[in-house]
Amino acid sequence: MLTIGNLAKKTGTKVQTIRYYEQIELMPEPGRTEGGQRRYGDAELDRLSFIRHSRQLGFSLDAIRELLDLGDHPNRPCHEADAIARRQLKQVERRIARLEALRTELNRMVHECSGGRTADCRVLEVLRDHAACLTDHDGIGA
Amino acid sequence: MLTIGNLAKKTGTKVQTIRYYEQIELMPEPGRTEGGQRRYGDAELDRLSFIRHSRQLGFSLDAIRELLDLGDHPNRPCHEADAIARRQLKQVERRIARLEALRTELNRMVHECSGGRTADCRVLEVLRDHAACLTDHDGIGA
DNA sequence: GATACATCCTCTAGCCACTAGAGGTTCAAC
DNA sequence: GTTGAACCTCTAGTGGCTAGAGGATGTATC
Numbered sequence: 001m002l003t004i005g006n007l008a009k010k011t012g013t014k015v016q017t018i019r020y021y022e023q024i025e026l027m028p029e030p031g032r033t034e035g036g037q038r039r040y041g042d043a044e045l046d047r048l049s050f051i052r053h054s055r056q057l058g059f060s061l062d063a064i065r066e067l068l069d070l071g072d073h074p075n076r077p078c079h080e081a082d083a084i085a086r087r088q089l090k091q092v093e094r095r096i097a098r099l100e101a102l103r104t105e106l107n108r109m110v111h112e113c114s115g116g117r118t119a120d121c122r123v124l125e126v127l128r129d130h131a132a133c134l135t136d137h138d139g140i141g142a
Numbered sequence: 143m144l145t146i147g148n149l150a151k152k153t154g155t156k157v158q159t160i161r162y163y164e165q166i167e168l169m170p171e172p173g174r175t176e177g178g179q180r181r182y183g184d185a186e187l188d189r190l191s192f193i194r195h196s197r198q199l200g201f202s203l204d205a206i207r208e209l210l211d212l213g214d215h216p217n218r219p220c221h222e223a224d225a226i227a228r229r230q231l232k233q234v235e236r237r238i239a240r241l242e243a244l245r246t247e248l249n250r251m252v253h254e255c256s257g258g259r260t261a262d263c264r265v266l267e268v269l270r271d272h273a274a275c276l277t278d279h280d281g282i283g284a
Numbered sequence: 285g286a287t288a289c290a291t292c293c294t295c296t297a298g299c300c301a302c303t304a305g306a307g308g309t310t311c312a313a314c
Numbered sequence: 315g316t317t318g319a320a321c322c323t324c325t326a327g328t329g330g331c332t333a334g335a336g337g338a339t340g341t342a343t344c
Contacts, residue, residue: 003311005320015321016303024301035310037321046270054269057244061301071266078263082255085265089248096241099234102199106231113224121220123227124213127196128188145340147291157292158332166330177339179292203330285344292339299332310321 001031002040011048018048026051026061026068059088143173144182153190160190168193168203168210201230 008015021027027048030038047068054064063084070081105126112122150157163169169190172180189210196206205226212223247268254264 003320014303017301019323020302033310035321037310050269055301057247057269058241067266067269070260070263071270074260076260078255078260078265081260081263081265082252085248085252085255089245089252092241092245092248096238096245099200099238099241103231103234103238105199106227106234110224110227110231113220113227118212118216118218118220118223121212121223123220123223124209127199127209128192128213145291156332159330161294162331175292175339177292179339197330287344288342290340290342293337294335296335297333300329303328304326306323306325308322311319312317313319314315314317 002045004038004040007040007045007048010045011052013048013052021048021051024061026065057088058092059084063088144187146180146182149182149187149190152187153194155190155194163190163193166203168207199230200234201226205230 002010004015004018007013008018018027022029027044030040030044032038050068050071051064054067055061059067066084067081070076070078109123109126112126118124144152146157146160149155150160160169164171169186172182172186174180192210192213193206196209197203201209208226209223212218212220251265251268254268260266
């Protein structure tokens with residue numbers, strides 16, 4: 001039986017985050033000691049590990065909820081899980097593309113900075129001038 | 143003189159966002175009509191464009207505040223603006239690296255899915271199995 | 285001048301995924 | 315029995331917006 005602190009350590013989660021997951025019903029209510037402290041078993045460890053790994057892969061808590069639900073029904077066709085993963089992959093690819101464009105622009109900014117006064121600063125200039133190029137209005141998306 | 147709605151259209155910002163920027167003092171309080179509606183001039187259009195472009199480049203509102211401040215003091219040395227841009231560039235590069243790792247893993251998951259039942263689903267399996275590899279405990283960072 | 289109606293106003297609350305802190309209790313070791 | 319780390323609940327805050335209620339204003343048309 002694990003205390004919440006030990007479960008936190010084993011999964012690389014903060015204690016408050018575990019309680020938060022319980023509050024939003026992503027984690028089940030665990031057993032308690034007589035004094036009211038939470039105690040966890042292996043099932044909870046597995047579930048939380050799954051959640052954390054999915055979070056590291058960028059899945060939203062809602063997507064994780066779906067995935068957990070799918071895992072609970074082993075006889076259903078798996079194309080739903082596949083669809084969630086594909087959706088996630090697409091999102092990741094979009095973010096990468098967007099960030100690579102940013103990198104290019106930032107690189108240019110940084111390399112053109114002459115180190116003079118701010119009046120001549122390319123960084124500020126680029127930021128100011130590109131103000132005109134706001135054709136792409138969907139934010140940084142990352 | 144622009145209404146808030148027209149300023150919003152010109153800069154690809156939502157009306158509420160402009161009012162939010164005013165509230166947090168990133169945008170100045172504009173002039174008003176007799177009836178109390180906001181009216182904007184070119185200075186505000188420039189400033190908001192600068193803000194939006196910086197946001198698209200991934201700068202935080204705090205960083206933008208600094209940049210705007212630097213722009214207001216043209217005789218100061220520009221290494222501060224440069225430092226902000228460099229910091230931003232580093233962050234973007236870290237995000238890209240992280241996302242590329244995710245892409246690899248998601249790709250593997252998706253390509254190994256056989257389309258059978260969830261019981262055999264590679265997507266769920268990978269998520270479950272990699273639960274063990276939680277050595278990297280710093281979140282998705284993106 | 286009246287009317288319609290799009291746009292504006294303020295204010296509050298919500299989103300995601302946590303995170304922090306106050307103020308108090310329990311557990312395990314010594 | 316005492317210490318002190320870890321636990322408890324509860325509330326509020328983070329960033330960067332976004333949504334909606336309920337009402338006022340501005341402008342075009344008749």
